[in-house]
Structures are given as structure tokens and as C-alpha cells.
Amino acid sequence: MINRLSKSKLKLLILTLLLFLQPFFAVAQNDTDISFFPNKSIEFIDLLVTVVLITVASIVVLLLKLISNTNKTANDQTEHKKSKFKEYISNLNASEIEVIKRKRIKSNNGLSLAILGLLYLVPQIIFAQTGPAKREDIFSEPGIVITLVLIFIPLFFALIYLVSKVTTSFRNYNNFQKLKEAEAFAAFISDDENMPSDSELEEIKQKSAYEVVPNEISAGKASHDSKGLLKNITSETNYRFFATKRPPIKRPKIDPALTKLVLWFLGTAVFWLFVGSSVGEYVGIKFIVPDADTYSWLSIGRLRAVHTNLVFWAWATIGIMGLGYYIVPMVSNAPLNSIKNGWTALICVNFAMFVGAITIMAGINNGGGEYREIIWPIMAIWAVGLLLTVINFIKTIAKRTTTEIYISNWFIVASYIFILIVAFIAYIPMGQDGIGETIVQGYYMHQAVGMWFMFSMLGVLYYLLPQQLNKPIYSYSLGVLAFWSQILFYTVIGTHHFVFSALPWWLQTVAIVGSVGMLIPVVAGTTNYLMTLRGSWSKVSNSYSLPFFFVGIIYYFTGSFQGTAEAFRSTNLIWHFTDFTIAHSHITMYGIITFLLFGGIYAIVPRLTGKEPPQLGVGAHFWLALIGLQFYTIPLMIGGTLKGLMWAEGAPFIDSVVMMGPYWLWRAIGGTLMWLSHIVLVYNMYKMMQPTVDVDVKQKAFEIINQNLETNLAEPKI
Numbered sequence: 069m070i071n072r073l074s075k076s077k078l079k080l081l082i083l084t085l086l087l088f089l090q091p092f093f094a095v096a097q098n099d100t101d102i103s104f105f106p107n108k109s110i111e112f113i114d115l116l117v118t119v120v121l122i123t124v125a126s127i128v129v130l131l132l133k134l135i136s137n138t139n140k141t142a143n144d145q146t147e148h149k150k151s152k153f154k155e156y157i158s159n160l161n162a163s164e165i166e167v168i169k170r171k172r173i174k175s176n177n178g179l180s181l182a183i184l185g186l187l188y189l190v191p192q193i194i195f196a197q198t199g200p201a202k203r204e205d206i207f208s209e210p211g212i213v214i215t216l217v218l219i220f221i222p223l224f225f226a227l228i229y230l231v232s233k234v235t236t237s238f239r240n241y242n243n244f245q246k247l248k249e250a251e252a253f254a255a256f257i258s259d260d261e262n263m264p265s266d267s268e269l270e271e272i273k274q275k276s277a278y279e280v281v282p283n284e285i286s287a288g289k290a291s292h293d294s295k296g297l298l299k300n301i302t303s304e305t306n307y308r309f310f311a312t313k314r315p316p317i318k319r320p321k322i323d324p325a326l327t328k329l330v331l332w333f334l335g336t337a338v339f340w341l342f343v344g345s346s347v348g349e350y351v352g353i354k355f356i357v358p359d360a361d362t363y364s365w366l367s368i369g370r371l372r373a374v375h376t377n378l379v380f381w382a383w384a385t386i387g388i389m390g391l392g393y394y395i396v397p398m399v400s401n402a403p404l405n406s407i408k409n410g411w412t413a414l415i416c417v418n419f420a421m422f423v424g425a426i427t428i429m430a431g432i433n434n435g436g437g438e439y440r441e442i443i444w445p446i447m448a449i450w451a452v453g454l455l456l457t458v459i460n461f462i463k464t465i466a467k468r469t470t471t472e473i474y475i476s477n478w479f480i481v482a483s484y485i486f487i488l489i490v491a492f493i494a495y496i497p498m499g500q501d502g503i504g505e506t507i508v509q510g511y512y513m514h515q516a517v518g519m520w521f522m523f524s525m526l527g528v529l530y531y532l533l534p535q536q537l538n539k540p541i542y543s544y545s546l547g548v549l550a551f552w553s554q555i556l557f558y559t560v561i562g563t564h565h566f567v568f569s570a571l572p573w574w575l576q577t578v579a580i581v582g583s584v585g586m587l588i589p590v591v592a593g594t595t596n597y598l599m600t601l602r603g604s605w606s607k608v609s610n611s612y613s614l615p616f617f618f619v620g621i622i623y624y625f626t627g628s629f630q631g632t633a634e635a636f637r638s639t640n641l642i643w644h645f646t647d648f649t650i651a652h653s654h655i656t657m658y659g660i661i662t663f664l665l666f667g668g669i670y671a672i673v674p675r676l677t678g679k680e681p682p683q684l685g686v687g688a689h690f691w692l693a694l695i696g697l698q699f700y701t702i703p704l705m706i707g708g709t710l711k712g713l714m715w716a717e718g719a720p721f722i723d724s725v726v727m728m729g730p731y732w733l734w735r736a737i738g739g740t741l742m743w744l745s746h747i748v749l750v751y752n753m754y755k756m757m758q759p760t761v762d763v764d765v766k767q768k769a770f771e772i773i774n775q776n777l778e779t780n781l782a783e784p785k786i
Contacts, residue, residue: 250768258776322397322398326393326397326407331757332414333386333393334753337382339750341662342749342750343378343382344382345379345742345743349739350371352732356732356733366429370429370433371429373428373433377439377441381424381450383665384665386414387665388665389453391665395477396476400469402469405463406460410456412456413454419449437509439512439516440495447491474531475548479526482551483519483523483527507575510564510565514562515559519555526593529597529664533601536611536617542600550589554586560578560581561586562579564579579635613670615667615690616663616664617664619659620659626655631652642713644712646709648709659697666693666749673756679756689748689749692745693741693742695738695741703730703734704731707728707732710724711724
């Protein structure tokens with residue numbers, strides 16, 4: 069790219085970049101009075117400037133790309149046009165040769181300097197005063213920081229919009245140039261002087277149709293490398309740094325109406341993931357900057373509830389529903405019973421979550437019920453969406469053309485039945501006075517995770533994992549064992565969150581025993597999945613979805629074992645009510661459920677749209693999410709353990725809060741990486757659902773020739 073730039077432009081660009089960076093080096097300083105925690109102010113100016121730098125760098129890259137591609141297009145038009153046309157001719161296929169024969173029968177830069185100058189002035193304006201940073205500086209005041217952030221947000225999105233518009237304009241210009249080239253090639257090959265002769269066309273046709281017969285080159289003799297010259301022979305080619313992903317196998321097209329419904333479910337789910345995780349990102353920041361704002365709508369207590377409800381009942385629920393609408397008709401080998409009910413369910417769930425988030429922020433909530441802060445009239449609309457869906461699925465399964473009901477449908481339908489029962493019990497007021505409410509809370513909280521999210525996603529995995537590996541599940545019997553044993557044990561473990569509470573001792577013991585019993589379905593399921601992967605490990609690196617599935621399987625095993633370990637009284641005494649529980653919940657809901665949802669999206673959407681996601685985009689999404697999860701959970705587990713030990717030693721509570729400062733900082737860093745991965749996912753979804761159209765010059769040229777031939781044939785002869 070740089071080689072195509074003139075030396076003068078390159079020198080000018082380097083000089084301007086150095087001038088742009090000079091003020092930042094000039095104002096570099098160390099301020100020992102500023103710290104992250106506690107009772108100190110964070111300078112957000114550096115953060116804002118960093119983001120501006122990244123944005124400016126992106127614009128510079130776009131400018132370089134624009135200059136490079138413009139020069140390339142100009143060179144192609146002026147110097148290589150005829151050679152390219154001849155190359156097109158030499159690569160004609162049989163159908164294009166027939167078109168030529170039919171045709172033969174019938175014929176018998178000052179704007180860039182201004183931008184660079186502006187880039188030079190930007191840092192000079194930002195750092196017009198470079199005095200040492202002090203606590204009493206105006207930029208240390210929370211109100212000023214918040215004002216700058218609010219000003220910067222629309223500017224940042226405006227820059228993103230500008231970049232997208234420039235990229236789109238350049239793509240349209242490039243396609244326009246290709247269309248002109250196609251027209252020129254059509255005119256070139258239509259000229260008698262340039263049109264190949266019949267003998268040349270036949271020769272090209274024979275070359276294109278030629279296939280090497282086995283052992284033809286060796287004259288039937290077996291190949292033998294007696295000198296050992298050929299080593300590590302492979303027919304596969306890979307990028308140097310990135311493994312080439314295997315494109316999705318072309319499948320018979322499903323009902324376009326069902327395709328649209330599934331894509332809307334998955335698209336809205338990704339939208340809620342971005343919104344919910346953005347709220348969670350802000351909550352994580354407020355742990356280290358508690359005075360970032362003073363608005364009641366943005367208090368941690370309300371935003372935390374918005375975050376959990378959106379990622380639970382919006383992102384994960386709607387994503388699971390979307391995957392179910394694809395899988396249930398597929399494994400039943402029957403059309404979906406009612407597309408209309410599917411759309412009604414989609415509207416109900418999305419409407420409930422939108423209104424629910426607003427009411428929580430406004431202070432209208434269900435009190436202290438964790439994960440059930442949304443008031444019951446709104447959640448009733450949400451439940452109607454799930455009820456319509458499970459009825460739809462049951463009627464679809466009833467119309468199946470297969471004899472048996474595949475294990476995926478067992479898990480999926482059972483999960484809907486459980487969540488509707490659990491939600492009903494959680495919201496009815498009967499028996500929820502005093503300790504009864506605590507028992508119901510434990511039941512509701514754990515059944516929602518284990519018998520809704522986990523149960524349904526295990527069913528999804530029983531279909532998508534064999535599909536992506538193109539092999540059957542290892543053991544159907546292990547799947548049945550995992551199904552019934554999870555129903556037996558998971559439904560009694562909710563109260564292990566309230567060990568040493570006023571709950572009856574026997575009820576606590578039953579929950580602990582049930583937690584240990586959960587090892588049976590976990591080991592059975594993990595063994596089934598890993599044995600299905602056995603012998604196909606090479607496919608993991610070549611797949612978009614399998615890496616996400618593999619991480620989800622590993623976390624399913626480790627996270628579930630961790631939950632069993634937390635249930636014992638000795639460990640519960642240390643870990644309960646600490647940040648260790650926060651880490652565990654993210655290991656299960658993010659490491660298992662969300663990663664499996666990511667894999668399901670990358671497995672299904674390309675099959676529905678016929679378009680693959682950007683390879684680097686999927687890689688960035690995977691590693692940002694995985695590394696962010698490690699940065700989030702590991703420090704919280706360490707800090708949570710230390711906090712529990714401090715409490716056991718009788719240390720003042722505020723000391724444990726101060727001690728958690730660095731761990732909360734890591735939590736914010738990890739959460740930011742996870743949030744960035746969600747932005748990449750949004751981009752990948754856009755590329756899969758709204759793909760760009762690249763013009764094939766040769767194909768377009770022959771379309772023009774065919775249109776001209778058909779037009780001439782349709783004209784009345786005199």
C-alpha cells in the first residue's frame with residue numbers, strides 16, 4: 069500500500085504524524101498524587117485522547133487505503149486493461165465460450181494537505197496548557213469530566229459514522245469502476261479484431277474441461293520418492309498467522325419466512341447483549357469511580373438490575389429462542405407450526421424487556437427479588453412470548469416425520485416448561501412472607517440458570533456440535549442420563565445459596581447433596597461432547613463456531629464443579645457474599661451460556677444468509693471475550709477469597725472494601741475487553757446479514773453481452 073504512494077506524500081505524512089505526536093511526548097508527566105483507588109480522581113482526559121488517537125489513526129489508514137486503491141484503479145485502467153482482458157479471455161469457461169460463438173455468428177488530489185494540517189493542530193489545541201496535573205485542576209472535577217465525556221460521545225459516534233460513510237462511498241466507487249471495466253471488456257471482446265477464432269475457443273474450452281486421470285502423469289506406475297526429497301506434503305494452504313476457516317456447508321434452503329424470523333430473533337438478541345453489557349461496563353467503571361454521576365436513574369443499585377435482567381431475559385433468552393426456532397423444525401423434519409405466533413413471541417419478549425429496563429431505572433421494581441426486579445405485569449408479557457413459543461414447538465414436534473424425538477428437542481421443550489413454572493412460582497405472592505421468600509428466591513434464581521439457560525443450551529449443543537463436526541453424537545444414552553439426572557438433582561439445589569441462614573438445616577443439607585449429585589449430569593454431558601470431538605480436533609481451528617463450543621464445554625465442566633465446591637459449608641463460609649460469587653456467575657452465564665450462544669450464531673447465520681463473517685472479526689471476538697473473561701473472573705476469585713478470610717478474621721468491613729480496589733480495576737479491564745468483543749460481534753452480524761456485493765468483471769461483461777444478444781433477437785426483423 070505504501071509503495072504506491074509517492075515519496076513526497078510519504079515524507080509529508082510521516083512528518084505530520086511526528087508533529088501530531090510531539091505534544092503528547094512533550095506533556096508526558098508522572099503524578100504520584102493520582103491513583104485509582106481510594107478517594108482519588110481518575111483523569112479521563114488521557115482516555116479520551118487515546119480514543120481520539122485511535123479514531124484518527126483509523127481515518128489515516130482509510131486515507132492510505134483510498135489513495136492506494138485509487139492509484140491501483142487508475143493503473144488498471146491505463147496500463148493493464150488489455151492484458152487483463154486477454155487474461156479474462158484465456159480463462160473463459162464453456163458457457164462463456166458459447167456466448168462468444170453466438171456473438172461471432174451474429175457479427176459475421178490540496179484536501180489531503182488540509183486534513184494533515186488539521187491533524188497537527190488537534191494536539192496543540194488539546195494541550196495548549198501543559199502544567200502539572202493537580203487534584204484541584206479543573207479537569208479533575210467530576211462535573212467537568214462528565215461534561216467532556218458527554219460532549220465526546222456524539223463526536224465519537226460521528227467519527228464512526230464518517231468512517232463508515234467513507235468506506236461505503238469508496239466501495240460504491242470501486243464497484244462502479246468495475247462495472248465500467250465490465251462494459252469495456254464486453255465492447256473489447258465484441259470487436260471482431262479481438263474476438264478469438266473458433267479454433268482458439270475450442271482450445272480454451274478443452275483446457276478448461278481437462279481433468280487429470282489418476283496415475284496419468286506417472287504412466288500407471290506407483291509413485292516412489294527414493295531420495296526422500298518430498299517432505300511434509302500437504303494440499304492445504306493457510307495464512308501465516310491465521311488458520312483458514314472452513315466455509316459453511318451449503319444446506320437445503322429453509323422457508324424464507326422462517327429464515328427471516330430466526331434472523332430477527334438473533335439480531336435483537338445481539339442488540340440487547342450490546343445494551344446490557346454497556347450498562348454492565350458502566351457499573352464496573354463506577355466501582356472504581358463511584359462519583360462519576362449523581363443521577364438516581366444511573367445509580368449502581370438500579371443499573372446492576374438493568375444489566376442482569378437484560379443479559380438474562382433479553383440477550384440469552386431471545387438468543388435461545390432464535391436458535392430453537394431453527395433447530396426444532398430441523399430435527400423434526402417438519403415445518404414450523406406457526407410463523408405468526410413466532411413473530412408475536414418476538415414482539416412480546418422485546419417489548420417486555422424495553423419497558424422493564426425503563427421501569428427499573430425509574431425506580432419501579434419488585435423490591436429485593438434478585439433477577440426478578442421487573443414488576444409482574446411486564447414479566448407476564450414476557451411469559452406470554454415463551455408460552456406461545458413452547459406451544460409452537462410442541463405442535464411442530466407432533467408433526468415430525470421421524471419416529472423418535474431427538475435429544476435436542478427433549479432438552480429444549482423441557483427448558484420452556486421449567487422456566488414458565490419457575491417464573492409463575494416466583495411472582496405469585498403466596499408463601500413469600502419472611503423466610504418463605506428466601507426459599508422461593510433460591511429456587512427461582514438457580515432454576516432459571518440451570519433449568520432454563522443451561523438446559524436449553526445443552527439441547528442446542530446436542531444438535532449443533534454433531535452438525536458442525538459432520539458426525540453423530542457419541543452416545544445417545546449419555547444424553548438421556550444427563551437429561552434425567554439434571555432434572556433430579558438441579559431442582560433441589562437452590563437453597564445452597566443460603567447455608568448458615570434461618571432456613572431449616574435439613575433443607576440446606578438437601579441442597580448440598582443435590583449439588584454433589586450434579587456431578588453425574590455434568591460428567592455425562594462433558595464426556596459425551598468431548599468424545600464426539602475426539603478424532604476431529606483439526607476441525608476446531610478451521611471452524612467459526614467450534615472454538616466457542618469448545619470453550620463452553622470446558623467451562624461447563626469447570627464452572628459446574630466450582631458450583632459444587634461452593635455448596636459445601638466449609639467453603640460457603642468463606643466465599644458467600646463475596647466477589648467470588650460474581651466471578652462464578654460470570655463463568656457460568658458467560659463462559660458457558662454466552663459462549664455457546666456465540667457458537668450457535670456463527671453456526672446458523674451463515675447457513676441462513678449464505679455469507680460468512682469476517683475471519684479476523686471472528687478471531688478478534690473470540691479472543692477479546694475469552695481474555696476479558698479471564699481478566700474479569702480470576703482477580704475476583706482471588707479478591708473474593710481474601711475478602712472472605714478478612715471477614716473470618718474479624719477485620720473491619722471497610723478494610724475489605726479498600727483491599728478490593730485493584731481487583732475491581734481488573735474487573736473493569738476484563739469487562740471492557742468483553743464489551744469490545746460484543747462490538748465486534750455486532751459488526752460480524754452486520755457483515756453476515758447485510759453483506760457487501762463485489763462485482764465480478766468477467767461475469768458482468770457476459771451478462772451485458774447476453775442482454776444485448778437477447779435484445780437483438782427480440783427486435784422485429786424487416
